Amino acid sequence: MTRYVVQRVLSLIPVLIGVTLLVFLIMQLAPGDPVKIMLGPHASEEAVTQLRRDMGLDQPMHIQYLRWLGGVLRGDWGRSIQLKREVLPYLVGRFQKSAYLMVLALSVACLVGVPAGIISAIRQYSLDDRIAMVLVLVGFSTPVFWLGIILQIVFGLLLGILPVSGIQSPGQTGTVDLLLHLILPSATLATGPMAIIARMTRSSMLEVIRQDYIRTARAKGLGERLVISRHGVRNALIPVVTVIGLQAGYLLGGDILVEMVFSYPGIGLVMVTGILARDFPIVQGAILMVASSYVLVNLITDLAYAYIDPRIHYGT
Amino acid sequence: MEREIDLRPGKVPIAVRPAEPKLARRPRSLTYDALRRLWRDRAAMASAAFLLFMIIISALAPLIAPKDPTVTDLPNRLLPIGSPGHLLGTDELGRDMLSRLIWGGRVSLLVGFVAVLVAMSAGVVVGLLAGYFSGWTDSVIMRLIDILMAFPSLLLAIAVVASLGPGLINAMLAVSIVGIPYYARIVRGSVLSLRNQEFVQAARVIGASDLRIIVYHIFANSLAPLIVAATLDVGWMIMAAAGLSFLGLGAQPPTAEWGVMLSAGRQQIRNAPHISVLPGLMIFLVVLALNFLGDGVRDAMDPRLRQ
Numbered sequence: 001m002t003r004y005v006v007q008r009v010l011s012l013i014p015v016l017i018g019v020t021l022l023v024f025l026i027m028q029l030a031p032g033d034p035v036k037i038m039l040g041p042h043a044s045e046e047a048v049t050q051l052r053r054d055m056g057l058d059q060p061m062h063i064q065y066l067r068w069l070g071g072v073l074r075g076d077w078g079r080s081i082q083l084k085r086e087v088l089p090y091l092v093g094r095f096q097k098s099a100y101l102m103v104l105a106l107s108v109a110c111l112v113g114v115p116a117g118i119i120s121a122i123r124q125y126s127l128d129d130r131i132a133m134v135l136v137l138v139g140f141s142t143p144v145f146w147l148g149i150i151l152q153i154v155f156g157l158l159l160g161i162l163p164v165s166g167i168q169s170p171g172q173t174g175t176v177d178l179l180l181h182l183i184l185p186s187a188t189l190a191t192g193p194m195a196i197i198a199r200m201t202r203s204s205m206l207e208v209i210r211q212d213y214i215r216t217a218r219a220k221g222l223g224e225r226l227v228i229s230r231h232g233v234r235n236a237l238i239p240v241v242t243v244i245g246l247q248a249g250y251l252l253g254g255d256i257l258v259e260m261v262f263s264y265p266g267i268g269l270v271m272v273t274g275i276l277a278r279d280f281p282i283v284q285g286a287i288l289m290v291a292s293s294y295v296l297v298n299l300i301t302d303l304a305y306a307y308i309d310p311r312i313h314y315g316t
Numbered sequence: 317m318e319r320e321i322d323l324r325p326g327k328v329p330i331a332v333r334p335a336e337p338k339l340a341r342r343p344r345s346l347t348y349d350a351l352r353r354l355w356r357d358r359a360a361m362a363s364a365a366f367l368l369f370m371i372i373i374s375a376l377a378p379l380i381a382p383k384d385p386t387v388t389d390l391p392n393r394l395l396p397i398g399s400p401g402h403l404l405g406t407d408e409l410g411r412d413m414l415s416r417l418i419w420g421g422r423v424s425l426l427v428g429f430v431a432v433l434v435a436m437s438a439g440v441v442v443g444l445l446a447g448y449f450s451g452w453t454d455s456v457i458m459r460l461i462d463i464l465m466a467f468p469s470l471l472l473a474i475a476v477v478a479s480l481g482p483g484l485i486n487a488m489l490a491v492s493i494v495g496i497p498y499y500a501r502i503v504r505g506s507v508l509s510l511r512n513q514e515f516v517q518a519a520r521v522i523g524a525s526d527l528r529i530i531v532y533h534i535f536a537n538s539l540a541p542l543i544v545a546a547t548l549d550v551g552w553m554i555m556a557a558a559g560l561s562f563l564g565l566g567a568q569p570p571t572a573e574w575g576v577m578l579s580a581g582r583q584q585i586r587n588a589p590h591i592s593v594l595p596g597l598m599i600f601l602v603v604l605a606l607n608f609l610g611d612g613v614r615d616a617m618d619p620r621l622r623q
Contacts, residue, residue: 143603146599275565294467
């Protein structure tokens with residue numbers, strides 16, 4: 001196991017280098033000159049040349065990349081052009097807010113998706129199962145930005161029981177207020193993963209309940225409830241762990257849309273406004289932060305899977 | 317006269333031969349089997365019919381749409397559904413919603429299909445090269461794919477748009493680029509499993525060129541998983557492209573595009589919720605139909621489900 005962990009962690013290095021390279025290149029190719037954006041349209045030619053030299057933008061590309069990478073590793077992620085402040089601490093604060101949203105959404109998705117999948121599987125082809133499976137398709141066909149708007153209309157405007165935007169009401173700082181603001185965005189964000197988790201749990205469970213050891217458990221006289229819970233679910237959930245981990249990609253992407261709908265001040269909102277305002281350091285930092293966290297979540301998922309499934313052969 | 321019975325080994329006397337099932341008379345191809353299974357799948361067929369309807373409507377938009385989708389009419393803004401002359405009401409600038417939805421479908425469907433076509437073509441070439449030539453070609457390509465896949469899909473699309481600049485074509489290109497690794501991996505997987513099969517070796521022995529082997533023997537045999545992936549992918553592409561437009565990074569106003577319409581309608585959800593709800597509903601219905609159809613195609617083509 002230790003060897004597998006070390007190998008898996010080492011395999012991250014080239015991927016992370018690739019990610020930083022891609023993020024760097026994407027911003028290099030972006031239209032518009034950051035120096036001209038910083039100095040405004042009326043800057044003199046000398047000022048532009050001077051600032052370009054100060055920022056190291058007159059250096060060859062690979063030198064620029066290495067300097068930027070060095071900065072990233074030291075925690076110097078540059079300064080925002082628009083906000084005139086350090087990028088890293090600003091983004092960390094925003095990312096934390098997004099994390100609340102994503103963790104809550106994923107918890108809801110698991111708490112609903114896993115039991116729904118299990119019930120569907122043990123009552124295969126029943127009406128419940130059919131309804132659940134149609135809902136699953138509905139779930140991952142619904143654009144999150146549309147669902148968010150519908151929830152805003154229903155719960156915010158028609159019923160008037162939940163806040164529809166932001167993270168706190170003006171003047172409030174309490175946890176209850178925060179949670180109230182999180183209900184609609186996290187419910188919106190949860191639907192896609194919920195559908196996928198339910199579907200995977202169902203198919204995994206269907207595979208497991210046809211195994212010999214389930215027949216054996218029944219044959220030795222165990223009650224159905226015990227057979228399902230102790231022998232069925234525990235084995236069926238192993239592949240579901242990977243699926244849950246894979247939802248990180250969906251959450252991190254969907255989060256950007258959901259934050260826009262609910263004006264939720266997380267990293268997604270910062271990223272999109274940054275792109276529209278051509279605030280390159282912010283955009284670069286936000287993309288790098290989200291992509292690196294995705295790589296890390298994938299690592300954790302792989303390790304968790306290897307840990308709970310003793311049949312996995314480490315290494316090769 | 318008594319009929320002579322042929323008793324040579326391997327010959328079954330006619331009188332003893334069991335009645336042949338009717339269906340077995342005509343030799344059937346796998347494609348025919350798959351199509352027949354798909355035909356019997358009611359949800360998939362209903363979805364296919366709906367999609368066909370949408371495609372026809374979109375193709376004929378200039379003829380069918382009652383009004384010009386971009387002509388504004390401020391005195392008649394925010395009319396509700398069912399208003400005379402405006403079946404689905406008007407938007408915040410008085411433009412006819414029905415016409416905008418029809419024209420918007422044209423954009424969204426086109427973007428979805430073209431994006432899948434671009435992603436699939438590029439992915440197929442990359443996957444064939446990686447799988448067939450293996451060695452360092454494969455290593456280099458696969459490391460690049462690993463890097464692309466280290467990004468959540470929508471984030472990568474946003475990053476590409478950030479680099480190319482907002483716009484409909486760039487958004488379409490962005491979602492295509494995001495799709496390339498998935499197709500490349502599917503094709504590479506098929507190639508790896510096929511390249512050492514006997515029929516490929518046989519082709520090599522009789523002197524077929526690499527190109528011929530790749531195209532006629534390997535690519536032709538890896539089509540099934542590709543078709544399934546592509547059907548399911550069109551929906552994702554439509555949703556992602558609309559999402560980018562919603563964020564202001566894709567199609568730009570005043571283009572009639574579902575994502576743009578939804579985004580513009582948000583300002584009016586108090587007075588006229590229909591102008592943001594309807595475009596979203598269209599995206600939802602089209603994507604739902606594509607998913608039903610995709611599931612149907614997958615079930616029809618999966619030999620393990622065969623009776």
